[in-house]
Amino acid sequence: MIYAPLRDEPLAIFLEMSGISKRFGGVHALRDVDLTLEVGEVHCLVGENGSGKSTLIKIISGVEAPEPGGRIAISGKAYPKLNPVYSTHCGIQVIYQDLSLFPNLTVLENIAMAHHLGGVHSVNWASMRATAMATMAKVGIELDPDARVSDLTIAGRQLVAICRALAADAKLLIMDEPTASLTRHEVNALIKLVSDLKRSGICVVFVSHRLDEVLEIAERVTVLRDGAKVGTFAAATIDGRKLSHLMTGKAFEYRKQARDLAPGAIVLEVQGLGRDGDYDDVSLQLRAGEVVGLTGLLGSGRTELALSLFGMNPPDRGTIALDGSRIALNTNADAIHRGIAYVSEDRLTLGLILDQSITANVTLTVLQRLADAFGLISARARQSHVAQWIAELGIKATNPENPVKTLSGGNQQRVVLAKWMATKPRVLILDSPTVGVDIGAKDGIYEIIRRLAREGVAVLMISDEIPEVLYHSHRVLVMHEGRLTTDVAAADTSEDALRQAVNA
């Protein structure tokens, strides 16, 4: 890899904004925000949903214009406002969370897509290939240029998105939630890549929910809350707890979970469970009233195991017993019928029907129970069912007939939980229940999980985040390369010990 030599002179300022405000109707999305980005720095922008992060990015990328009175200067040149063309011309590139790639086209064509812009002209495939190869070589990425993007992993696609931004001569790279669907190994690779970019003088702005990563990667952190800037801090001077305090204005103190009750009877018992290529020799017990945390790298077999317990990935060997009697789970209908519920990680595509109403989503799992003798469902039965769950889980919704997509991440997750809790499950499997949920709202989700356990449900909570499983479970399981390697009471372990078990 060849980079420009490290420069000794003080960092120059790439972008300077001051007095930036933005209103949408009567709502102040941003109030008098200042932001300075230096050449070659890694800067994190954090804040809860609705804090103004996205609006600020849209102003930088020229999609939205700020209210008059704000000042924006890029490389010392002042602009009253930007538009997408100026902003791209100045070297500002945004990588959105969905990556905005073209899955049907090759790596090569995605990276060199800018060649297709402009008036009608013939395609110079040779020069596009040269651009793509040079860009990948510059950052030391090896991908088959002729592979279709839809055949790549999420991490591979992200590299393509980064290369596309670099090929467009990015000087400021803004990445929205770049680590949301990456495994820990992939996150490490990304962090290394970002520090390489920084050395070649590119300013990288991360927008992230994951505070530990924010602190690992950033030099400076700007915190927004309710549209106003709380401050910009050197990453070395703050920790995760302080950061969540700054973001929410509330203090969070996590302790390990003391049991509210003595663990109840064994509800689900798994012995010697194995499935070729996924996991093997897994034995575990879930007790009533217990929250069991399950962690491990992506590909460690944890999701595959959970799906087997939900009847969607039948095991090749071993036994599953519910209340002491052996059961076969060949379809998820078997599992649901026996009181096992599964809340998928990907609530947007698998857990919810986003365009349908809260009512429709919450009643989906209990339609048979709501039906009367003629098999018909009265509007009143639906409404009272939904009203009960909205109250019980504290779902913030102006009208239960609004589509679910109008809710915030935390409230969407509550709708998914309500949908499954309505089935009165004995065993509840939660896959990454707080992904994409704000810190403030996370606490509410944990509270619901604790309450379920108190009511006697056996909860299996899968998560990437070690603090989450440590502080919100009674017992912690770790899977590594398809085997269950750790089974320990939360009180008897630590973050470091678990981290070692996960990455062993």
Added chain:
Amino acid sequence: MPEARFALFGRFRRTHEFWLLIVILALCASLGLANAQFLSMQNLFDLLTSYAFVGILALGLLVVLIAGGIDISFTATASVAQYVTLSVANAYGANWISVFAIAIGIGGALGALNAIFIQKLRIPSIIVSIATLNIFYGLLIFFTGGKYIYSLPDWFATGIFWFEFEWGKDSSYGVNLQILALAVSFLFTWLLLNRTNIGRQIYAMGGNADAAQRLGFHIFGLNMLVYCYMGVMAGIASLIQAQLAQSVAPTVLVGKELDVVAAVVLGGASLMGGVGTVLGTFLGLALLAILQNGIILLGVSSYWSPFFVGLVILISVSATAWSQRERRPRSAGP
């Protein structure tokens, strides 16, 4: 670079087109054994001539499908273009250039109408084109009373016969209007899709319309182009069909939409957008032609033809879906 060529073949071997080619070769071999007439030069030229109409429309539809839309109004567009153009030619006189210019103009204008409804009002393309199919066809039948035109200008009825050559005893072959139009359409569509930035933008838009918009592609312009292209293809196809039939029949084209959709879908284009190739469409057209022709040559009642076409489509899409399922890792989640 033998290695690079090897890699290229390895990639081709995994494509839909490769399997299509295998199926076509196998069909040709068995039909050739069953009936010597099948592999004759005469039959080849006949097939190209009679399937040129479907082929040219298929190219237009291919571009629409790649862009992420669909259009089934093209047979009505073709009927209107055919009727109006040849009525004008009969009434005022015309030459090759002017009849094609009129047909292309009418086709393009009707395509533009589709594009405006689809893009400006955000109505799904399938609904718009079902509506326009009926409107175009309804107006045509109302104003013409469904009357055929049997007298065409002499020069038009004569057609063209280029590059004449002898093959075997007493038979000469040459490029007629249908084959010429088919070849030019294939070449032009291939160039558009693979050698111009606009063609690549069409692929990109079909793959991810939001991303295309964020990159600054002119989405309305691209859609306008795509639906106009479909209309233009309908205009061209309508003229060569009239020349082959030696008449204009306002009622015979509408209803042939599904043959065209069959050829394009057999060729591997996806109704989800972004996927499809000119080579695939050619092979899909070839498969359709060989199937329908083979059934006749084997002496099977032509009533079976739709059955076999349907069966082959079902097998083809099932095979594609199956191979995609196999390629996914075993534990891809729910």
